[in-house]
Amino acid sequence: QQQVKQSPQSLIVQKGGISIINCAYENTAFDYFPWYQQFPGKGPALLIAIRPDVSEKKEGRFTISFNKSAKQFSLHIMDSQPGDSATYFCAATGEYALNFGKGTSLLVTP
């Protein structure tokens, strides 16, 4: 049972454009929503995270938007760069286990 649903599966964006990845969850006990970035041959690395008491969090070019009533959250990458090309995973957790989405493969073209 997939606890976190992520879309799109893949995304191609031109350099300088905005990349948007969406996630949805069902379990209202989740109260921590991180995004991870994974490059080929590497483990996932924490990118940015949000708690449900705020609707938006921004760190540099990366922004999480959170809609608690819709149980949805999204990652926006502004001014996307070729170096951002990677797989992005959203996740959600309550007390312990991270529940990951299936991932989005992002390609930023020059």
Add this chain to the structure above:
Amino acid sequence: EAGVAQSPRYKIIEKRQSVAFWCNPISGHATLYWYQQILGQGPKLLIQFQNNGVVDDSQLPKDRFSAERLKGVDSTLKIQPAKLEDSAVYLCASSLASGRAYEQYFGPGTRLTVT
């Protein structure tokens, strides 16, 4: 600061054989996790240790998978016997302590191919 170390990086075995993976967490990290990442999917938690005790192993297929963390530092994950569907990347992660407040740091993973 050294990251999470894993070995081997790659392993190819035949079905019904056994295999073991090793993980050395970041120094001082009390919590250690093993994840299975099947191609095209996100990581799935197999087992979580707090020091040398098991916190959560609800998704570990205990008929074939086993894990231990002796002395609360290094950990090994074993599969015996392996099945074709075990082909995946096995990720080890560690954090200072349990709980959402503590960032998990992932190792590079071990890519297992079962033929």
